[in-house]
Amino acid sequence: MTECLLYPRPPAVPQERIAALAAFPTAAISDGLGRVGGAPGLRPMTGRVAMAGPAFTVHTRPGDNLAVHQALDLARPGDVLVIAGGGDRERALVGGLACAWAVHRRLAGIVLDGAVRDLDELSTLEIPVFALDVSHQGPYKDGPGVIGGPVAIRGTSVDTGDVAVADQDGVAFVPRERVTEALDGAARIAENEARSMAAIRDGAWRRPFVEAVTVRHVTREEG
Structure with missing residues (x-):
C-alpha cells in the first residue's frame, strides 16, 4: 500500500494579517525580509495572478502527483497549495482537472x-x-509523498502555515513567525520608494551607493 506522511497543522496566521501582507507588492515584502523568501523562476500560468493565503505543503517525487491529489483533498478553503516537485520540467504535476478540483475545494491558489x-x-x-x-x-x-511538512521551493524553505503572497513579480513566502517583521519591513520599503519616486519627479534622486563610487577616467588606449 502506498503511504503518504501527514504532518499536523501549526496555529493559523490570523486572516487580517494575511490581508495586510497582500496589500504590499511581493518586492516590498521580500526586500523587507532582507531580500529572501522568494521563489525565482516561477511564473503565472493563469489570467488571475494576485494571491495570498496560508501555505499547505506537499512534497512529491519528480513526475508523480499521487500525493498532490491527496493534498487537494486535505487542503482547506483559502489555502495555497505549495507543491515541491523537485523542479522537474518533463512531466506536468497538475493540469485542468486537478486545478478545477482546487477551485471546487475553494483553494486560494497553487504554487x-x-x-x-x-x-x-x-x-x-x-x-x-x-x-x-x-x-x-x-x-x-x-x-510516495509528504504532506504538511517543510519543503524547498526554488531553494526557499516553506512550511505549512507560512504565508504565500503573489503578484505579477512572482511569489513571496513569509514564515509564520516573521509576519510582523515582514509587515514592518514592507511598510518601510514602501515609504522609502514613495520618497524616491517623489525625488525622481523633482529631479533630485540621490543614491549614496552611486555617489560612493570613485570614477577613474581612462583613455581609449588604456581601455
Missing part, C-alpha cells in the same frame, strides 16, 4: 516547483497558478 499542462483550461481558472514550466506529458501516480 508548483514543476510543470503544468492544459494551459487553455488554466487560462479560465478563478484562482492563480504559478509554476516553473509547461509540459504536455502527464504524471505517474505511484507515490
Whole structure:
C-alpha cells in the first residue's frame, strides 16, 4: 500500500494579517525580509495572478502527483497549495482537472516547483497558478509523498502555515513567525520608494551607493 506522511497543522496566521501582507507588492515584502523568501523562476500560468493565503505543503517525487491529489483533498478553503516537485520540467504535476478540483475545494491558489499542462483550461481558472514550466506529458501516480511538512521551493524553505503572497513579480513566502517583521519591513520599503519616486519627479534622486563610487577616467588606449 502506498503511504503518504501527514504532518499536523501549526496555529493559523490570523486572516487580517494575511490581508495586510497582500496589500504590499511581493518586492516590498521580500526586500523587507532582507531580500529572501522568494521563489525565482516561477511564473503565472493563469489570467488571475494576485494571491495570498496560508501555505499547505506537499512534497512529491519528480513526475508523480499521487500525493498532490491527496493534498487537494486535505487542503482547506483559502489555502495555497505549495507543491515541491523537485523542479522537474518533463512531466506536468497538475493540469485542468486537478486545478478545477482546487477551485471546487475553494483553494486560494497553487504554487508548483514543476510543470503544468492544459494551459487553455488554466487560462479560465478563478484562482492563480504559478509554476516553473509547461509540459504536455502527464504524471505517474505511484507515490510516495509528504504532506504538511517543510519543503524547498526554488531553494526557499516553506512550511505549512507560512504565508504565500503573489503578484505579477512572482511569489513571496513569509514564515509564520516573521509576519510582523515582514509587515514592518514592507511598510518601510514602501515609504522609502514613495520618497524616491517623489525625488525622481523633482529631479533630485540621490543614491549614496552611486555617489560612493570613485570614477577613474581612462583613455581609449588604456581601455
